[in-house]
Amino acid sequence: MIALSAYRQPDMLNEALEILSSGDFAPIAGGTDLIPQLRCGQQRKLLDISRLGLSFIKKDDNFIEIGAACTHSRLSSDDLIKEKLPLLFRATGLVGSWQIRNRGTVGGNIINASPCADSVPALLNYDAELVLLSQKGRRAVKLNEFTLGPYKTQIKPDELLYSIRCKKQSTPSGCSYLKLGRRQAVNISRMTLAATIAKDKNDVITNATIAGGSIFPAPSRMPEIEKMLNRQKVSYELFEDAANLAADLMIKESGVRWSTPYKKPVLIGLVQRALCEASGINAS
Amino acid sequence: MVRNNMTEPTIDIRFYLNGIAFNRNAPASWTLLRFLRDALGYTGTKCGCEVGECGACTVIVDGQPVNACLILTPQIDGANIWTIEGVAAAGANELHPIQKAFLECDAAHCGFCSPGMIMSTIALFLKNSNPDDAQIKQALAGNLCRCTGYIQIIDAVRKAASKITENDLQKFVS
Known part of the structure; x- marks a missing residue:
């Protein structure tokens, strides 16, 4: 059962901010995460932000x-x-x-x-x-x-x-987004990986970005890997090294957990695959 | 009609349900699912998981499939809602072509998922009335069935797609 003590649905941003200034209202937009949480929680006050024109x-x-x-x-x-x-x-x-x-x-x-x-x-x-x-x-x-x-x-x-x-991206780059789960749809991600790679005409990486979800306590970039990749020539061996570094970083940040024997080799595979896809080379 | 204690906020909402204009005062803490079933008596929309995973409560809001268990009543103010009760033409003694296809293909076993499956199928046809199997599977990914193994349901959607006309879909967007 959901318990609410107030529900406000303002049309104007100013009014919404005034309501929030009391400090005890929670904004609700789609509600797909919030409503299940409300079912097992305390009585709450909600501020509906659907009329504020925030879908631009x-x-x-x-x-x-x-x-x-x-x-x-x-x-x-x-x-x-x-x-x-x-x-x-x-x-x-x-x-x-x-x-x-x-x-x-x-x-x-x-x-x-x-x-x-x-x-x-x-x-x-x-x-x-x-x-x-x-x-x-x-x-x-x-x-x-x-x-x-x-x-x-x-x-x-x-x-x-x-x-x-x-x-906006200043130089064109390739990218890869990989989502790992137990099934193909309606899936809570076990791990996600997103990467972009920009390279020059000699296949030297000019800018690499990589970030992951469910690897660290919060989704985050991996600057150590980006540093390793930048100014290097694209190669499968380079991506292997990057993938091993990603696994070391995960264990350093998140510790050895019950899921580590599974997550470590999987992360290595995902990083290799994502970097190959983003740089347009064959993953095998 | 709506049982409610005094401290709970209520809200005046107007909406269209299956083409009929409604004007009601609703408890803000009620989901659309609970409101449909317990306040309005529209029990065709089923209550399954109540966390948006099973799709048994799928209804069409403004032309899009949504989980009625994840919408609060104030969020439907001004909306155009269609539920399974409105699928067959009002007053006609005949099922909608999608419902017929579900019957003919044995797509309903226990039938609990059928209203949601049918609403998702309508939403799919509103976007694409000639879907391939992959598009059918993707559109129904948010609707679970524990009886059929899905084969008959996908057969039914394919069959319905071959029969459906623009006329059969028009009311769901107007």
């Missing part, structure tokens, strides 16, 4: 800005997202079921902060920045600093996630 996708010269209430269905069918942020296009198309994608939002995916949130590793590759609003003003936080751990973020009770800003 905008672009300017340097950024693509995505409203926090954009659904996964919207993002996985949008031409601009497909062309400019292909990892996000792919990730949002793999979230849950069609029914879930029609309701669940990218903002909710970020705020819920599950270690296996599908959109987050994709957004991390694009140096995503979050715009948070409150009555006190606006602040921007880098996504890679925002998630503190499983289901924990640095959002304050009076703040609303307004939008996500992604830098």
Whole structure:
């Protein structure tokens, strides 16, 4: 049974921020994560953000800005997202079921902060920045600093996630998004990997980005691997070394857990496959 | 009609259900699923897992399939909702072609998943009335069936696709 003591549905952003300033309202967008949580929780006050016009996708010269209430269905069918942020296009198309994608939002995916949130590793590759609003003003936080751990973020009770800003890619790159699960659909990710590789005409990597979900306590980039790849010539051996480094990083950050004997070889395989796919070389 | 204690917030909502205009006061903490079943008596939409995994509660909201267990009543204000009760033409003594195909292909065994399966099938046809098997499987991925093994259901959707006309789908988007 869900217990609510208040439900507000404002039309104006100012009003929403005023309601949030009391500090005891939780924003609700799609509700696909929140409603199951409400069923086993305390009485809550909800702020419905569906009428605030937060389902926009905008672009300017340097950024693509995505409203926090954009659904996964919207993002996985949008031409601009497909062309400019292909990892996000792919990730949002793999979230849950069609029914879930029609309701669940990218903002909710970020705020819920599950270690296996599908959109987050994709957004991390694009140096995503979050715009948070409150009555006190606006602040921007880098996504890679925002998630503190499983289901924990640095959002304050009076703040609303307004939008996500992604830098437009300056050079063309290849990319790969891999989602590992127990079945092919309606899947809670066991592990996700998202990578981009830009290379010059001599096959030397000019810019590599790689991020993973369910590898570390929070989805995160792997700068050590990016450093290893940059300015190197694309080769299967290089990617093997990168994959072994990823496994070392996982054990260093997350420790040896019950799942490690499974996750270690799987992570090595996924990193190799993702880097091969992103750089356009044969994985075998 | 709606049992509710005084401290719980309620909200006035207007919506269309199966083409009929409704204007109701609803408890904000109720899901659309509970509201349909317990307040309005529309029990065709089934309550399965209540966490959005089984799809038994699938209804069409503004042309899209959604889990009625994951929507609160204030979120349907202004919406156009279709449930299994509205699928066959009102007053006609005849099933909808999709329902007929489900019967003919033995796609219902216990029948608990059928309303959700049929609503997802309608939503698929609204997007693509000539789907291939992969597209059918993808569209029904959020609907679980524990009896059939899915073969008969996919057969039924394929058969329905071969019979369906624009006329059979029009009302679900208007």
